[in-house]
Amino acid sequence: MNEASVWVVDDDSSIRWVLEKLFQKAEISVQLFSSGDAMLQEFTQNSPDLIITDIRMPGIDGVNLLKEIQRQQPELPVIIMTAHSNMESAVASYEGGAFEYLPKPFDIDEMLNLAKRALEKSISSKLKASQNSAQDIQNNSRASELIGESAAMQDLFRTIGRLSNSSMSVLISGASGSGKERVAQALHNHSPRTSQPFIALNMAAVPKELMDSELFGHKKGAFTGATESRKGRFQQADGGTLFLDEIGDMPLETQTRLLRVLSEGEFYQVGGHAPLKVDVRIVAATHQNLNTAIKEGRFREDLYHRLNVIHISVPTLAERSEDIPLLSDYFLHRAANKLNVEEKILLPETISYLKNLSWTGNVRQLENTCRWITVMAPSQQVRIDDLPPELQKEGSSVKNSTSTEGGSDWESALRQYLNSLSEDQCAEKMQQTIPTVESILIEAALEKRGGKIQDAAKLLGWGRNTLSRKMRGL
Structure with a gap:
């Protein structure tokens, strides 16, 4: 690739230096810029085969720089890198047309492999002369409660970003309380259907005999108590997204009707005789193992494959414990605002304590814990003793187990040493x-x-x- 060229845009001189050495060693021509404005000035005269840019920089930021590059040369691949990674920046990058989004710090080998893939795409496009007309892609910046800086959440944000221009069906799996509905809401918010309704229905909360009526609606007099006609969730979600939570609890008869809707795009209301057509994106979620349910005859395999076009697995809170400080701050702030009281602050030892708990209830349990703390903690600064009794009991079990294994010897030694000074x-x-x-x-x-x-x-x-x-x- 000795004819390939890369431009690096970053206000951090150390990043520019590392990438310069990386591409020089790979015999790839590289040019460095400390700001997006400087790059754009050169861009009026020349252009590379690949641009790698930071997001947060003085002057024009990386997202707006990406938009400008896309406006002028939509086929030119751009890799976005950032030390301030969150779902909004990931989605904005992908919606803006980024080739890839790479959180800092990154592995050098990963960056080089990614750059080579982008260069191959760029050079191939130039050889084929397949330039497309420029498009302005709107950035959907609606706030989301998906929060996290962990590697697992970064992968999740990138998946949502890649799906931002799609209306494909998605199946979300994850433990109870892990945030599956928030993922579904984010998928809707960052999709072409964002201005249309987002309708949610929990299968486990609907009685079996009312399931068809809830989904498809009913005509007046269709059954005892049907005193008037009513639209079902499919009609309510027309043009938008229908989120079917706990899809594993849907009765087999209703699964058959749902499969027909997905296959033919039309359905009948309960008691109705005329078919109704709707345009709905289906996002389903479950905490169950649907493959096991299929083997046990509780779930239709053909429906599973219809729903599982894209699969997203939501991590448990224990799998992303490094996000607990960020999540706690958010939940404590929101609870204080809602109750109009002073916001509580977790002491460092309290945060460390929380990070070592099992959190079987996941994010929902942490959110409820923060509400409890907001009401019950006696002072603004929250100590371990101020936590709910069940969390103190769980933590004591963990601590006693650790002590039994001799894990606290170094703590005692350090404490004795400091006390002797x-x-x-x-x-x-x-x-x-x-x-x-x-x-x-x-x-x-x-x-x-x-x-x-x-x-x-x-x-x-x-x-x-x-x-x-x-x-x-x-």
Whole structure:
């Protein structure tokens, strides 16, 4: 690829230096820019085969820079990288036409492989002379309650971003309380149907005998108590998205009718004689193993394949415990605003304690815990003793188990050492101890995970951005 060219746009000189060396070693021509404005000035005269840009920069940011590049050269691939990764930036990047979205810190090999794929696409497009007309893609910036910086959530955000211009059916799986409906809402908000209705129905909450009426509606007099005609959820969601939660609890007879709607695009109301047509995107969710349900005869295999065009798995809270501080801040802030009271603040030891719990109720349990804290905690700063009794009991079990295995010996040794120092010595040693301990932890985690930053961050219970920042400070 010695004829290929890459432009790197980032206000961080260290990132520019690393990428310059990377592409020079790969014999790929590279040009560096410290701002999007400087790049655009050069862009009026020349253009590369690939642009790699940061999001947050002085002047024009990466998303608006992407839009400008797309306006002028829609076939030119752009890789977006950012140290401030969230779902909104991921979706905005994909909606804007980004080739890929890469959170910092990234693995060098991953960046090089990604750049080579983008260059192959760019050069192939140029050879075929397949330039398409420019399109302005609207960025749907509706707020979402999907929050997280963990690797698992970054993967989820990227999936939502890739689906932002699609109306394909999606099946969401995940444990109860993990946030499946929030994922469904985000899929709708960031889709071409965003201005149309989002209608949700929980299959487990509807009596079997009323399921057809809820979904498809009924005519007046169709059954006892049907004193007037009523639209079902399919009609209510026409043009938009119908979210069917706990799809595994849908009766087999209703599954047959749903399959017919998905196949033919029309249905009959209960008691109706004329077919009704609707345009609805189906997003379904379940906490069950539908493959097991199929084997047991509780779920239709053909319906499963109709729904499972795209599959999204939502991680449990325990699988993304590094997101607990961010989620807690959000839930505590919202609870305080709703109740018009002072916002509670979790002390560092309380946050560490929460991160070590099992959270069988997932995000919903954490949200309810934050509501409890907002009402019941006696002071603004929340200690471990201020937590709900059941969480204190669970944490005590974990702590006792750890102590039995001898895991607290180093804590006792450190405590005894610090207590033996004079006041002046103690102040000096405390200032040195925290960075020293963190340095040892980082070195050990990187060694355990073969130098892979993302895996090491997960082992430490940190986000990748946190680990990268601490590494720069060593």
